Amino acid sequence: MNLTRRSFLKLAGATTAAATLTGVGLNKASAAIIVEPLRIKYSKEVYTTCTFCGVGCGIICNVRDGIIVNAEGDPDHPINEGTLCSKGSSTFNISYIYDEKGKPRLNPNRLTEVLYRAPGASDYEVIDWDTAFDMIAERIKDTRDRTLVETVDVGGQQVTVNRTNAINWLGSAWCTGEENYLFHKMVRAMGVINVDHCARL
């Protein structure tokens, strides 16, 4: 059965007639009909790309009231054509888990607050974004200003190098191209030369 995106939409939105249960099903030939409403009915569909390996499978997130209720393969995507592996099929779990009663709740290990751990402390404290950005900017500036090498002598010539070896930057393949581009600009604007990401790690 070759189900295209178009039919997925149409069928997902179709109304199904409910019928009552007939018989008790003791006879194997008897047919009982219980029509269940499709749980992704009336949800908004959002195209995303699987966050795991480099195949780049298409995933459709069904969103209701701003919350993802289902995430499965995008049948129109030419690479995966609706299929997904175990990680891709588990995408929903990144945000939500089902409890024993089958009720969804936020994955308890997702971070929801900015955390700060002071020197010697045995736990984090919650701080706000503004405080965090101010503190981080101060620390970057302090380290950079103390360690920036402005010029070096190369074969008798003073060459401007503007680099610091005191900050280490590890980027990520989880970030989008736009994010990494801005991260790169930030890295070089700080004079940082220790830069690496998952391509090596």
Place this chain on the structure above:
Amino acid sequence: MAKTICLIDASKCMGCRGCQAACKQWNQLPAEDTTFEGTYENPSRLSSSTWMKIKFREQDNENGGVDWLMTKQGCMHCSDAACILACPAGALYRTEFDTVSVDEVKCIGCNYCAGVCPFQVVGFDRLANKARKCTFCIDRLQNGLKPACATACPTGSISYGDSRELIDKATKRLSQLKAAGKTNANIYGLTEVDGTAMLYVLEDNPEKYGFPADPHVPIQTRLFNAIYAPLRILVVVAVGIGLWSNWNRSKKIEEAKEKPN
């Protein structure tokens, strides 16, 4: 046999378990706490929150090599379904797709179905006191979608469609496998229990995958059904027995579960 079925070509299963996760995802099933027991297969058995899984079996083959057999295990949706025959409450029923489902409202939690299933695929939900198992994603079928497992499968190991077409496909695949030297390759589910809506192409004998060689409805179940089926009034009695039995059985199952493998 049902008009539409799933064909599970074990020779194309690579064990990615996209189906296993997709089943949980669509059916909103919680994860179980498991431990690593020396095999990739996990959870160790099907349950009320695990309706299907990939089985992994290693064996030495005739050529001095090793086969790593993988395939899906879950409800077979038998034509001659022991669970339907055994259910005193009529909760197990045949759907309009000729698959087998549990009506949770009717289920009295007696757990007879789990006991008689030749494939051991029915789970029992202690909290709700209900039998649970693969529904063939009937909600998806009713809305024109494929079951979650067949939707997810990347290699086409699980396909869903017209039964005649898929039986034809299975036959062709079987001859390919035989020609490639897989002499024990077979089609499983075509005649077993009058045909199953989960039809398999296996590369080796069913037992090698952990399937029963000759699945059948226990004779006691048939007797039970023959006596009680026409007399629906006696269902009330069965309900009583069921309630007691359920308590007793679930206790036993829990005891069994607690024992290490």
Place this chain on the structure above:
Amino acid sequence: MTNHWNDYQHSDVMMAIGGNTAENHPISMKWIEKARETKGAKLICVDPRLCRTAAVADLHVPIRPGTNIAYLGGLINYILENERYHREYVEAYTNATFLINENYSFNDANGLFTGAEDDPVRSATKYNMEDWQYQTDEDGNILKDPTLEDPSCAFNLLKEHYKQYTISNISKITGAPEDVLRESYELFSSTGEAGKAGNILYAMGITQFTHGAQNTRAIAIAQLLLGNMGIAGGGVNAQRGQSNVQGATDMAMLYHIIPGYNPCPQQTQATLEDYLATTTPEKNWWSNRPKYIVSLLKAFYGDNATPQNDFGYQWLPKLDGLDHSHIPAYKYMRDGEVEGMICVADNPLVGGSSSRAKLDYQKNLKWLVSIDIVENETAAFWKGPGMNPAEIDTEVFILPAAAAYERDGEKANSGRWITWQYKAQDPPGNAKSDLWIVNEMFKRLQALYNAEGGVVPEQVTSMKWDYDGPDGEIDIVKVCMDLNGYRVADGSLVTNFVGLQDDGSTACGNWLYSGYYNNLENPATKKRIPEKEGLGFNKDWAFAWPLNRRIVYNRASCDLEGKPWNPDAPVIWWSEEEQRWTGNDVPDIPGTWDFEYATENPFIMNPEGVGKLFSIGYQGVGGLRDGPMPCHYEPADSPVDNLLYPQATYNPISQRFYEDHTVETAEERERYPYIATSYRLVEHYQSGSVTRNMPWLNEMMPEMFAEISEEHAEELGVNNGDYIEVESKRLYNGGDQGSIKVKACVTKRIKPMMINGEKKHIVGLPMHWGFMGMSTGASANDLTPSVGDPNTTIPEYKAFLCNVRRSV
């Protein structure tokens, strides 16, 4: 990838080597299966274990970890000896006919090429590469021998180099049976026939070695000999492990490059002129480098970049000639030089080599910023095993980030398809997207420098940073426009990189992405029209760099007359009627080139215009630091001596940072007698920081384990599921032996190997576990060595020595 995922359907034979594709890129199997179903294609799996790919492959070749060059060298030798190469292709499209300097030589005893000398900077060996160059006439034209008879031509040097890679020798080195080797060579070399397609697909099992780059070179040589480059179903296909690792590399989240694969300036390149002079060849694609660099500087420094100030070139930090990848960066941290770290969704304390040592080094940090969706091991190091928080003065900031579907943006997959992902829901709580975070963080830093000044404040303040929308928050479209490129005068978007200039009139953050967002209404990256009929190129689905080209070097898919080698899967062709190149893909031929020039230069990124059997740096482009042709070297932790080059053992040029770090002596080989390899499982992802917090995946793969053979288990007295302890030299500390404790998975899928008559046991270790998250366990990388490839400094994760004991 030179090709793309859907293109696998056109392969006749596929070789998965150093990449467990069924497990780590499962959807690739969709297209592999399609090739098998529709055209009877075969899949060869070369892997130490019977992994999930091997389980469904037509042929499994079990080789010892770290012997890929031996295996592939054997393939090259087989192709040459049995004349299975595609002669017309090799003569016209590779440097087979090029004459190499007569002083070039290779020493079979010590495994060194001519030109080896001491490298005082690294205390190691390096090469002076002068003798590896092409012979030229007075005008600088390369001398060639079209008859392939001159002993100095690259083809004959290749033949000579690989003649001792016989099946018998390769079997002794790799441990694979001779008949299996022969069968695999015969099968794969059948694609040397014109019209047949052979595909080599690989992943980190090729690259993560002290000879990783040469592993990929060996693949490239085999594919060039068989005429498999540029064609549908062919290619050298690096299967990237993360959803946007291709994109992150394109954007140069690496110390040695700046966006678009341009080298990061060195201190020896004092001015922009110096930089361009040393990196720009006379002809072919990289001769455009000045346009890309000046446009990049305009995108970086905006109006502050002027011709008078070298377009801001001096604000880019210049490298000091040392390595600044993560292994040495952690060494600098150990030595107290590195005092701050910003770690974006990365987790080196699980994913990095010698991770237990790294845990200690992080104590030297004054501050650490971790941006992630969960609290990972790197951020939580201060409460890691053996740590006393009271003694650790590191300030840690954890910034909560958004998951993939909680933010908009583009990701580039392995096939270079730049695809848009849409935001489906808000991140939870106060979590924010990385784009928002970097924007706010850098604005704050710029504001601080603007307010207070500091050391060379211009470096910070001159960076163009104007991405806020009307609401004062980041507007992603502004970033997209930067990346796509625009005309400075009016801000209008360029169609593609052909429109970029070197005079400062255009700005473009990454020339390769030029064209991906050249239209605000319907940007190419957001296109969603799947191909209904055709060869799977899907030209209207997303945008593939460069220029929406799906197969690179596709001129080589046609014969010298411009007709496809394989008319059943034609990529491009020369249209006589229209007098131009046309086809199913975007031709990899600049519009200004005539037919003859394109035929002489099918590999447009190389200044010499052809594929390199003999690889040297030419006009500042290409070349490897450890030789013009791959040689079999043992891993740094070598279990045996080098059978081919007895005085060599491991790669003499490899990057080594720590003393007494790898197994060197016979006594140590006895202490660590088993060969370990690390790998991924389909159920988890990289360092596991996310997937170990996903209950459905933990249910399937709940715990860390080590795979050992039944025979090995019997020798050790271990039963399936028992705890064992695994040790390596990285945990050996002055007489104390540390270990990792894991469960044993006793399996038939791993067998002991006979290496040159000696039985060796193999131990398999998944790499996903750490001490944080819902599922915790020992990290395999506690054991791996921090030694690197000479070209890339990627660590040798895939082959090292260990000892295994039953846990008591």
